[in-house]
Amino acid sequence: MKRSWSAAFAAYLDRRVMLVLLLGFSSGLPLLLTFSTLSAWLKGEGISRSAIGAFALVGTPYALKFLWSPLIDRLSLPVLTKRLGRRRSWGITIQCLLIGAILALGATDPAHNLWVTGCLALGVAFLSASQDIVIDAYRVEILPPEAQGPGAGAVQTGYRLAMLASGAGALFVASAWGWFAAYATMAALVAVGLAVFLFGPEPAVVVSPATREREERAAAFLARRPDLQGNVARLAGWLYSAVVCPFAEFMSRPVWWAVLLFVVGYKTGEAMAGAMANTLYIESGFALEEIAWVSKIFGFGATIAGTLIGGALIARMGVMRALLLFGVLQSLGNLFYVVQAMAGHNVTALAVCVFAENLTAGMAGSALVAYLSGLCNVAYTATQYALLSSLTAVGRTLFASTSGWLADRFGWVDFFLITTVVTLPALLLLPWLARHYRTEPPQHG
Secondary structure, three states, rough: OOOOOHHHHHHHOHHHHHHHHHHHHHHHHHHOOOOHHHHHHHHHHHHHHHHHHHHHHHHHHHHHHHHHHHHHHOOOOOHHHHHHHHHHHHHHHHHHHHHHHHHHOOOOOOOOOOOHHHHHHHHHHHHHHHHHHHHHHHHHHHOOHHHHHHHHHHHHHHHHHHHHHHHHHHHHHHHOOOOHHHHHHHHHOOOOHHHHHHHHHOOOOOOHHHHHHHHHHHHHHHHHOOOOOHHHHHHHHHHHHHHHHHHHHHHOOHHHHHHHHHHHHOOHHHHHHHHHHHHHHHHHOOHHHHHHHHHHHHHHHHHHHHHHHHHHHHHHHHHHHHHHHHHHHHHOHHHHHHHHHOOOHHHHHHHHHHHHHHHHHHHHHHHHHHHHHHHHHHHHHHHHHHHHHHHHHHHHHHHHOOOHHHHHHOOOOHHHHHHHOHHHHHHHHHHHOOOOOOOOOOOOO
């Protein structure tokens, strides 16, 4: 059923959606503290380019978080789980550790103990990725299906605001009071999410009968095996339900393989174009200050607008229709790069290009997050969402890595035309996937 425009945007005032906005802010804070902000700190300390480049490896946990997501999904923490619930207890524990790790990272001296800085940066990235596992599961489970669209817009908006704080904000603080003050400020801001887990509700979910029966059959089978006795049998049953069942359940759905192909390909064109955007701007004659103001400041506002508009439109028209519409708009948005390539040094053309690309990318990003949320079975929310979101990252990285070669081979105009049509296979899958969407929908108690 379509919702009115006022009802679609009013969904952002829902208390649960506001909680998701705050969690998105907490989720986005640590990323740049181990990436560009850390790189600026290392450069100021005289660290070599090769060493700074090697620090990109500390981001590996974000791509591998699905490996330990089953533990967070199914393992209960002693005492805390009984008092707070599974999601909140994990969220509070991880965020307390994350605050401590960020403070410790800010207290290091990379000029004299670079390996200590590297180890703590890796620890921050691991805890940040673990935090994302909990936050994504909490968001999916706390929101009813009709609020997943606004929830996707809210979590992305919070994430982007946090990146502004941990990027430009941290640099401003560091320039005035030093790097420890910058990292301590960011650690304090993580407490925004900590407050949500402390005072927010624990999600109430109902596991479907089919899922419960599948796990009971597996447990009974393992219990009958003569080589598995006592605690070994119980451990095998737990591992099966925590690690095997999330993937087996997903692969039991119709056209699951097509879902994975779609997830990998949906943002391919946008990722390829974005990887070469700054190179295009510089070769077009723009100064770094012009790129910063138009691309980073003006573009930031366009992205926020896109995520919020996208979330509201999803609530009005439904996830699958929004995916198709926003996917087409996202691809067409890349045509503005063609206009920019032909216009050269023209600030107006740059502003139009940045606005169109960021607006449509924000809308498509909200639709994809809402779609992934709807694919998750609440019995395995954290594990399945971690897997699907990791696939989107792999797709972006894999295809974006070819962007430079393609731009050299075909030139700017033809390259950006390629990025406009490269997402077409994923979009052609959508009508087929729509018939199988939510074969086992999230259920809320």
